[in-house]
Amino acid sequence: SQTIHQWPATLVQPVGSPLSLECTVEGTSNPNLYWYRQAAGRGLQLLFYSVGIGQISSEVPQNLSASRPQDRQFILSSKKLLLSDSGFYLCAFRDRGYEQYFGPGTRLTVT
Amino acid sequence: EDQVTQSPEALRLQEGESSSLNCSYTVSGLRGLFWYRQDPGKGPEFLFTLYSAGEEKEKERLKATLTKKESFLHITAPKPEDSATYLCAVHSWANDYKLSFGAGTTVTVRA
Numbered sequence: 001s002q003t004i005h006q007w008p009a010t011l012v013q014p015v016g017s018p019l020s021l022e023c024t025v026e027g028t029s030n031p032n033l034y035w036y037r038q039a040a041g042r043g044l045q046l047l048f049y050s051v052g053i054g055q056i057s058s059e060v061p062q063n064l065s066a067s068r069p070q071d072r073q074f075i076l077s078s079k080k081l082l083l084s085d086s087g088f089y090l091c092a093f094r095d096r097g098y099e100q101y102f103g104p105g106t107r108l109t110v111t
Numbered sequence: 112e113d114q115v116t117q118s119p120e121a122l123r124l125q126e127g128e129s130s131s132l133n134c135s136y137t138v139s140g141l142r143g144l145f146w147y148r149q150d151p152g153k154g155p156e157f158l159f160t161l162y163s164a165g166e167e168k169e170k171e172r173l174k175a176t177l178t179k180k181e182s183f184l185h186i187t188a189p190k191p192e193d194s195a196t197y198l199c200a201v202h203s204w205a206n207d208y209k210l211s212f213g214a215g216t217t218v219t220v221r222a
Contacts, residue, residue, distance in 0.1 A: 006154075032208055043214040044155075044198070051208060059209075090154050098143045098202045100210055102154035 002027035006091050006103040014111055019064075019078040021106050023091030026072065032094040033074040035066055037087045038105075044090070050074060086110045113138045113203050117213035124189050124220045132184040132216045134199030144182050145210065146175050147198040155198055189220045 003026045025031055035047040046059045048066035056066050063082060067075045074091055086109050092100040114137045124130055143162050147155035159168040161177040168175045174185045184197055196217045200210040
């Protein structure tokens with residue numbers, strides 16, 4: 001069966017510090033991968049998606065970036081965090097169908 | 112651009128009090144409509160996919176239906192464990208890799 005992992009689960013970082021969030025998927029090959037951000041009480045905002053290794057599409061201009069160094073690994077990064085980067089970050093994958101399956105999420109607080 | 116509107120924003124129910132959630136959508140060719148359940152602090156959990164008007168799907172106390180303009184999620188005789196935020200999303204022919212999400216309906220079921 002397919003599983004998706006995210007870490008860390010929670011993170012508190014000062015403004016201006018770097019960020020690296022990791023997502024890995026098991027039990028599938030060549031999935032589409034997604035990064036979303038969910039602000040408190042709001043909907044899901046798509047940040048990046050990838051249809052293959054090294055292929056990244058950005059949805060929202062910001063100080064975040066994404067990379068896909070391996071088929072089932074997706075990384076979200078920032079060189080310098082802003083207060084507005086706080087939120088709940090979700091990784092998701094899409095396999096053979098159209099539905100997406102989400103990971104457990106990372107709660108990021110920028111102080 | 113695909114648009115998804117969910118109503119109401121919040122719904123408070125007494126245990127056993129059946130109700131429905133609404134998801135209205137505007138898309139350029141619907142490929143699929145999806146329902147998710149999200150518990151606080153967790154990633155969304157996939158519930159159903161609906162592909163065409165008239166289709167229905169059921170899971171325990173939940174039943175999802177689809178028309179050409181909207182979808183309903185019916186909760187029959189809810190229990191406190193049905194308390195969650197329910198998200199609706201659409202996949203259209205115009206956006207092959209992405210889903211468009213609604214803001215969600217938060218359901219609270221009191222014992």
